[in-house]
Amino acid sequence: AAGVIQSPRHLIKEKRETATLKCYPIPRHDTVYWYQQGPGQDPQFLISFYEKMQSDKGSIPDRFSAQQFSDYHSELNMSSLELGDSALYFCASSTAGTSNTEAFFGQGTRLTVV
């Protein structure tokens, strides 16, 4: 069965550079979530989209932005990168609709800022 696809799997950037992470949800899933997981931390919710519209916002820095496109894939854009942005970034998708159903996670993008 198709899963959530994230790219790239690994990314190394320098401070103050920009990065774009991509997420392709499971077909027919209408909700996409982005999470950030630092070393030894639990996943922190950044932002979600439902039917291509931003749905909820968590602890996403102003330097980050995200959108969902007409084909339902989503991109997380990160600018003015800082060392503290080094983390695993997960995308998840679900058929949340009006309630929260099970979300399935991609394998993540490991971002290292040097």
Added chain:
Amino acid sequence: RKEVEQDPGPFNVPEGATVAFNCTYSNSASQSFFWYRQDCRKEPKLLMSVYSSGNEDGRFTAQLNRASQYISLLIRDSKLSDSATYLCVVARTGRRALTFGSGTRLQVQP
């Protein structure tokens, strides 16, 4: 105080043991509950949803107590492959956001 709290462990148990994890949530508007497992440096994987009536999937049993706002996960006959971090996840009514607990680490030993 975190919205979802778990005992971080680690729980070190021998193979074949029964182990139970608890999780408490603070927001009474919480609507949906899940247990995920996460292996080191991998993505969280859904283990099971948690229903009000309690539910079982093989060696795993999940229970929800809305009055006390806690969720539990029972693992029977532990296997070495059960070693992982178990994440309690809660979703609130009207929000498309899953809130994770810090996870409970389980180490099953031979």
